[in-house]
Amino acid sequence: MNPAYSVILFTTASGAGYGLLALLGLVGFNHGPASSFGFGATAIIVALGLVTLGLLSSTFHLGRPERAWRAFSQWRSSWLSREGVASVATYVPAVLFAATWTDLIHAPQLVAPLGLLTLVMCAITVYCTAKIYSTLTTIRAWNNAFVPTIYLAFALATGASLLTAIATVYDRFQIFQVAVAVAAVVLVAILKFLYWRKIDGAERSHTMAAATGLGAGVRQWEVPHTSENYIMKEMGFAVARRHTMKLRNAVFLLLLASLIALAACQLTPWFSWIAAPAIVLAAVFERWLFFAEAQHVLSLYYGAETA
Amino acid sequence: MTSLPAPQPNQKKLGLVIDLDTCVGCQACVTSCKEWNTQGYSAPLSDTDPYGTNPSGVWLNRVHGYEVKDEGRDDSRVVNFPRSCLHCETPACVTVCPTGASYKRAEDGIVLVNPETCIGCKLCSWACPYGAREYDYTVGVMKKCTLCVDRIYNINLEPEDRVPACVKACPTGARHFGDLGDANSPVSQLVKEREGYDLLGEMGYKPTNKYLPPRKRRDAVTSRQIALPKGDGSAMDRLFGWADRLLSGKISTKLTMQEDYSDKLEG
Numbered sequence: 001m002n003p004a005y006s007v008i009l010f011t012t013a014s015g016a017g018y019g020l021l022a023l024l025g026l027v028g029f030n031h032g033p034a035s036s037f038g039f040g041a042t043a044i045i046v047a048l049g050l051v052t053l054g055l056l057s058s059t060f061h062l063g064r065p066e067r068a069w070r071a072f073s074q075w076r077s078s079w080l081s082r083e084g085v086a087s088v089a090t091y092v093p094a095v096l097f098a099a100t101w102t103d104l105i106h107a108p109q110l111v112a113p114l115g116l117l118t119l120v121m122c123a124i125t126v127y128c129t130a131k132i133y134s135t136l137t138t139i140r141a142w143n144n145a146f147v148p149t150i151y152l153a154f155a156l157a158t159g160a161s162l163l164t165a166i167a168t169v170y171d172r173f174q175i176f177q178v179a180v181a182v183a184a185v186v187l188v189a190i191l192k193f194l195y196w197r198k199i200d201g202a203e204r205s206h207t208m209a210a211a212t213g214l215g216a217g218v219r220q221w222e223v224p225h226t227s228e229n230y231i232m233k234e235m236g237f238a239v240a241r242r243h244t245m246k247l248r249n250a251v252f253l254l255l256l257a258s259l260i261a262l263a264a265c266q267l268t269p270w271f272s273w274i275a276a277p278a279i280v281l282a283a284v285f286e287r288w289l290f291f292a293e294a295q296h297v298l299s300l301y302y303g304a305e306t307a
Numbered sequence: 308m309t310s311l312p313a314p315q316p317n318q319k320k321l322g323l324v325i326d327l328d329t330c331v332g333c334q335a336c337v338t339s340c341k342e343w344n345t346q347g348y349s350a351p352l353s354d355t356d357p358y359g360t361n362p363s364g365v366w367l368n369r370v371h372g373y374e375v376k377d378e379g380r381d382d383s384r385v386v387n388f389p390r391s392c393l394h395c396e397t398p399a400c401v402t403v404c405p406t407g408a409s410y411k412r413a414e415d416g417i418v419l420v421n422p423e424t425c426i427g428c429k430l431c432s433w434a435c436p437y438g439a440r441e442y443d444y445t446v447g448v449m450k451k452c453t454l455c456v457d458r459i460y461n462i463n464l465e466p467e468d469r470v471p472a473c474v475k476a477c478p479t480g481a482r483h484f485g486d487l488g489d490a491n492s493p494v495s496q497l498v499k500e501r502e503g504y505d506l507l508g509e510m511g512y513k514p515t516n517k518y519l520p521p522r523k524r525r526d527a528v529t530s531r532q533i534a535l536p537k538g539d540g541s542a543m544d545r546l547f548g549w550a551d552r553l554l555s556g557k558i559s560t561k562l563t564m565q566e567d568y569s570d571k572l573e574g
Contacts, residue, residue, distance in 0.1 A: 001433075063427015063447025070406035070424055074309045080430055081405035137399065137510060138436045206507065213504045213518055214327075214375050214386055221385055222372030224337075228363050230441045234432065297507065298438035301371055301390060 001139065002237045003291035006061055012158070012283045014054025014087075015126060015151060019159020021047040021094055022122035023180065027163075028101045028115030033108050039170035040102040046166060047159075048094065055087055079135055083128035090121040126155045133290075140202060140307065141294040146195040153191055154283050157184035161258065161279045164265065164272035173269035178262050185262070185279060189255045192286065196248060199293070204306035211300035220303035236302065239292040247289050254282035309404045311397060312413035320416045320488035321454055322394050322515035323474065324497055328522045330481040332370055332387030336473035340368040340391075340452070343472035347457060350422055353445035365443045367391055367452045368473055375521070386521055389482070391473075392439035392452035393506065393514035394418050400431040400440060409449070416488070416515060417454045425449050436507050437514075459484075487515050 024043055027034075034040030059068045072088070074081040097114035099105040130151035133142045160181035167173045209216045261275035297307045344367060345351040354364035368391035376383035398418055401409045408425035411418045420431075420440070425448040432440040432449060440451045455471035458464060468475060474482045485494030494517075497503070503517035525533070538544040 063429075063442065063444075063449075064425065067406070067424065067426045070408075071426060071428070072405075074405050074407050077309045077402045078405045078430075080403065080428065084405060132403075132430070136403075136434055138434060206509075208373075210509065211507055212373055212386075212388060213506060213520060214373055214388075215377065217376040217378060217383070218373050218386075219376075220371075221374040224369035224371050224390070225366075227361055230363075230365070230444070231432075231438045234429065234442070235438070296433070297436045297510070301388075301438060 001291045001294040001296060002234050003288045006057060008284060008287045010054040010057040012287055013050045015155040016158035016162060017047050017050030017054060018122040018126050019155035020162045022119045023159050023163050025097060025115035025118035028097060028111045032111050033103050034101050036170050036172055037102055039172045043166045044098040079128055079131040083132060086125040086128045090125050093117040093121055126152050138297045139294045141199045146191060150191050150195060153184055153188045157188050157279050158283050160184050161276040165276040168269040168272050178265045182259060182262050185255050185259055206297050206300060206307040208300045208305050223302060235296040235298060237292060244289060244293055247285050251282050251285050254278045309401050309407050309409060311401060311411055315413060318488045319486050320515045322487045324483040324494045324503060324517050324519060325389055326481040326519040327386050327388060328519060329479045330387040330389060331479055332372060333478060334370055335476040335478055336389055336482060337366060337368050337370055339472040339476035341366055350446060352450060353443050365441045365450050367450060380526060382527060390437060392418060393437055393516035394454060396513035396515060398512055399434040403430045403434045417456050419453055420449050420451055422448045436510055
């Protein structure tokens with residue numbers, strides 16, 4: 001699948017935003033209103049900013065963005081529609097939480113329930129996003145239960161690293177922030193290892209013979225066009241194995257680097273400013289690979305022997 | 308509505324039957340589809356840089372070419388393979404659509420895109436295993452085979468023209484149109500007789516269109532024998548055969564087999 005940079009950036013950004021927002025909700029649930037307006041406001045602005053940036057850029061990526069409002073209608077059958085509904089619905093508790101947590105609206109008794117609701121809605125939204133991909137049976141690499149868990153884990157990891165970094169600036173660093181980040185990074189690393197092992201070893205049961213019905217002796221002779229078309233632009237991308245191995249190793253190295261930096265936060269929390277970019281970069285590389293390593297079953301019509 | 312319609316009793320399933328034995332890859336179906344969907348009732352199928360160095364365009368029907376080498380033979384054959392929307396019974400392209408622009412008609416099973424409500428998110432094209440849906444970069448919506456829904460019921464056309472453009476255009480009769488939900492229809496009989504099959508049936512989308520496999524062919528040796536002229540067994544024929552053998556010095560008694568000219572044949 002074509003790894004379009006805009007899609008990679010906006011899924012990573014919105015994931016980080018939802019992760020951070022969810023953790024802020026958890027902080028509010030545990031501790032009530034924020035102890036520092038500066039910290040609270042900055043963290044909320046970063047979180048909601050990333051989420052909004054992600055959603056707006058995905059909307060402008062559409063062929064007809066002026067009709068995007070129609071995408072809320074088919075939540076009964078479409079995960080993309082459910083994601084749209086969930087993402088907009090999340091703004092309700094999120095904005096109210098933001099206002100009460102920073103004390104712009106004085107209602108300290110509402111901070112905990114709003115925080116919890118925000119946390120839950122963020123998780124639901126990220127889950128719906130991942131289900132869009134994992135429910136497609138045409139792409140073997142996406143069609144498994146690892147995909148939603150990895151999306152959630154990366155949202156948590158990137159969000160936790162951003163929380164730690166922002167907290168450091170406002171002298172609100174707490175060890176639990178690092179603990180969550182470490183746990184999330186370890187979880188991501190384990191999940192990615194298992195996921196890549198699964199997709200590498202998966203039996204590619206669809207064959208050109210089955211796709212064409214012409215038997216095992218079939219091979220491609222002519223494609224139907226003499227230059228590019230939408231199908232090949234969108235779904236014909238095939239990245240070389242040697243490149244994917246390098247990038248996978250880069251993801252693990254970045255995650256390891258971030259773990260070291262997070263551990264070093266015990267010396268000084270400013271190491272979180274190394275950990276956060278490392279984790280975000282790992283997420284970007286991982287998302288690029290998520291698309292680049294995904295083979296669509298229609299490639300069988302264009303010369304792939306198995307899918 | 309992107310939920311699938313509930314199946315009705317005696318559900319009509321309009322679709323195509325494509326004969327891979329008689330398709331010669333002439334691309335008439337491809338161009339007639341392009342023409343009808345550009346000049347007929349619907350919005351044009353766009354082309355970018357059509358006369359330039361990197362043309363690209365939206366086509367709803369494309370013909371692939373495959374080379375097939377059957378087991379036990381040392382020769383191979385070319386099979387021309389038209390690919391377009393198979394109007395599946397349980398299509399994923401309909402259920403993933405977030406706006407309801409992608410829908411399946413209850414009355415005849417045709418799967419369509421409403422170009423007024425499509426937002427061009429392209430998820431339907433990701434969901435389709437057959438690559439039946441293409442994004443039109445010029446208008447920002449998805450396009451696909453309409454089974455010429457604007458021809459088959461069109462009272463402004465003569466009755467014999469109320470078939471999809473591709474079916475009408477095919478010069479070798481490799482494309483057939485009809486109700487595959489009716490076991491007695493001509494297309495259903497054809498599928499049964501020729502053992503028509505689904506593409507990627509194991510994926511569970513239950514395509515309506517069926518493909519007819521290429522027939523078994525003669526090989527080079529058998530073909531040559533059949534093509535050679537045989538004697539008619541008459542007295543005159545035997546006389547000339549005898550005279551020929553006498554004059555050429557051969558003492559062969561074979562009447563029906565002549566010399567093996569295969570190494571002298573051209574082509």
